[in-house]
Amino acid sequence: MSLTWFNGAMIDGPLAIDRGERGLLLGDGLFETMLAVNRVALWRNMHLLRLEAAAAELGIGFDRARVEEALAAVLAEAPPSHQVLRVTLSRGVAARGLAAEGENPGLLVTCDPFDPALMFRPVALATSTIRRNPFSMASRHKTLSYIDSIAAAREAAARGCEDALMLNADGKVASSSIANIFLLKGKTLVTPGRGEAILTGIMRQALIHAAAHLGFAVEERTVTPGELTEADAVFLTNSLRFIRPVTALDQTPLRQRDLSAFVEALCKAARLQCGHDPRLIWAGPEVKPAAEKEGR
Incomplete structure (x- = not known):
């Protein structure tokens, strides 16, 4: 079951898009993707604050009350099972000219x-030739201009990998095409800093917050590609998949270490928000582990 709210109303069928819509013509807009469980959008306030801040920097009008109204309308009709909730905000219709x-x-x-069986699934990465630009707003914000990540993902798929490792213009580690990256070294978590051409992900922030309570130090800094092969473990984070262990980079196996403490912390935080463990799938009034669905 899919649901759509567009410019003030629930829509059943195709959208009527104005021919001057800049989101369509120029990718002039932003989006946020959230996991909704039990009709609750997880980490909702953090997502909307990031959207609001990005809209302010790009000069796109943002009406928090309007966004909340749209979310409420959609969630009221959504089933309680796991759903992908996406909010797309564009500059709207404008006259010709980039600065319009x-x-x-x-x-x-x-x-x-x-x-939910897609959550926590291990992933192998291939290093992309596409580089992220630390000076680009498209690197710092979740914009509709996603062509670099699309190209990187397609490049990785052609090499038999589900995701790509993206470096920045200086050849340092930035992220994957859709996720932030972490290295585990002893009792320290290392992740590329904000100036390394990354999007500061919501799950990234949630994990950094949880790490202190788990007794782990966190370093946000420059990371070289060589450090990935030396780490005790490498993993990705994003709002839908939560945590994904990286098993190999460019066909070279990476070290594996138990990540269950981080998984438990994030799942506990999600459960406090929605009253449901995100690792469980809905089966009527009963739930069962997502891994059971695929016999894993």
């Missing part, structure tokens, strides 16, 4: 089923 101001920012909220 949009009128009535476009707002699209969609809701689609999500398979």
